[in-house]
Amino acid sequence: MEAQMAEVGTEYVLKNILTTRKIGPPILPKGEFGTGFNPDTPATLPSWLTQEDLAYYVTKFKKTGFTGGLNYYRNLNLNWELTAPWSGVQVKVPVKFITGELDMVYTSLGVKEYIHSGGFKKDVPNLEEVVVQKGVGHFNNQEAADEISSHIYDFIRKF
Template sequence: MEGVEHRTVEVNGIKMHVAEKGEGPVVLFLHGFPELWYSWRHQILALSSRGYRAVAPDLRGYGDTEAPESISSYTIMHLVGDIVALIDSLGVGQVFLVAHDWGAIVGWYLCLFRPEKIKAYVCLSVPFMPRNPKVRPVDAMRALYGDDYYICGFQEPGKAEALYGSNNNIGEVIKSILTNRRPGPPILPKEGVALPSGSLPSRPLPSWLSEEDVTYYASKFSKTGLTGGLNYYRNLNLNWELTAAWTGAKVKVPVKFITGDLDVVYTSLGIKDYIDSGAFKRDVPYLEEVVVQEGVAHFNNQEAAEDISNHIYDFINKF
């Protein structure tokens, strides 16, 4: 990561850590759970070498960015507010947006609330999910998959933290999550990710994830824990209440969507049917392309890094 500059900016009442490299039009990268700016390490190098200014923050509650204690400080209004303030701090009117997992959800709402800030959006893994005015999202997930569905299991403060084990174990937890290739809805085992003994099953690292990578993630999460990231999930029903005014609203920015055919999101919640039926295009009328990567799982920005970098460049280079 030679040449990547790190700094702290004041945004929306918190101090946010930002990594950046390159000069030119800004490409803003938003990571997911349980990740960091570091998840975009390959894309930062690739896009900065092609004439772009790559900017990747640690989102609220992650890494070297501040983590407010209150659960209610992690609503979608806070998260989008952070990114709007970050864009303003960069001294540009618009950015190209690239986002994955929870970052993708923040990205969709950013496009919905402030479309004038976004030239084009490359979204990974999580498509736009329109608000259903009849049922709260966590209630719907619980009805579909039960209390052990991971998002339902994350709702109770402290419970998921206990299931994931102590911070001494965090490297193995991160490794287990990042290398999971089982499609379909993630169901939390009764004893959590960690085995009763406190150890995790040994799983060889894939070629795209090194021990150095795991060590970096572990060094940050061992200090912060996972609570900040888990609080995003704990606001899903509150976000539903806060966004009532946007029921039926469409996302009107140019979009390219990329997922893997083994992705846990793509293979659950009716997402594949939502995309294939044309409903996704209805809700996102400027959706230009959907790419489904064969044999690729959820963390496609790391697993298929070069392919993702090329897709990003090919799309944003048109604007």
């Protein structure tokens, strides 16, 4: 995967990831990376992502590469094994969950159903609110920064 990412370049990979509107989990079939997450990577950046922001991320990922992040996904089975002692443990602090309707995690198989059919509330009994932002993807803190800030402020203000 790292070799395929190197072929298309760090800027392309990050622009592709940040601007994706493809719902469902990211799947990168072997030999078909050229379009990767988002076959319709826009020629221009969306209003919430400046060229300066993208350049900053590119400099950071050029130093570190993508291996660390990719290894998380390569290690999913081990991650489940390591966190097994906490399986079934509830999150018992007040929670407000915010996601974008186009978030690739939110739109992955079974996630919406889990969140909206009571499974999430069972695991997080003090879940106060679920907010699904219309037209927003995975990077909602950037895509809808003012709205996110308002939600966080309103939530924390109660304490």
